[in-house]
Amino acid sequence: MTKPFSMKNTIRVERAILNITQQDLAEKIGVSRQTINAIESNKYVPSTVLALKMARLFKKNVDELFLLEETD
């Protein structure tokens, strides 16, 4: 499966800072653990709603969590 967009994210890093597991993060924003895993491994680009929820949880701006790759 190819990536729909060339984008990277810092979710795994932010999660490490808060010291929470994928399961914890999933529960906090109401998604499945598969979703968090797919986002972290760049297999899935989340919806704007989900991105905003994560940004609120990590107290960051969305464009600090999700970054367009140079190749775009």
Added chain:
Amino acid sequence: MESKLLLPNRYKRIGLILLIPSLALGILVRFFDFQFSFLTLQFVKTRINSKDMHLEDTINLTDEMALTGIIVALLFIAFAREKTEDEYIAQTRLESLKWAVLINYILLLVATWLVHGFAYIDVMMYNMLTVLIIFIIRFNYVLNNSKKSFD
């Protein structure tokens, strides 16, 4: 994201429980000519042209039962909501359906050219179920793969 047209999560288990006896019955019917005698219906046909002739027709509904059981069970498994049904799972679901339809017709095309005569009836019989089977396998394979994490 609200996913419509899905059954509650428990239907996955109900489907699996229903699939086992239905599949067993289907195999018995298909390969061992098994029939439940109480499922035999009799019809008496009367031909107008030849008044004396009465043709007795019987239909046995064992195979109808088996196929209904298998299809309903597969539908339950395929359309059961995941425990946490979210946008990624909805996307995986749609993608898996796309895969299933595509692979199903590729298999059908290949079989059309490779299988001839009466055996082709078998191809069409299995083809009734392959869309759902391929979908279930692909969908669960992808979700299982995304479960493996490196926390």
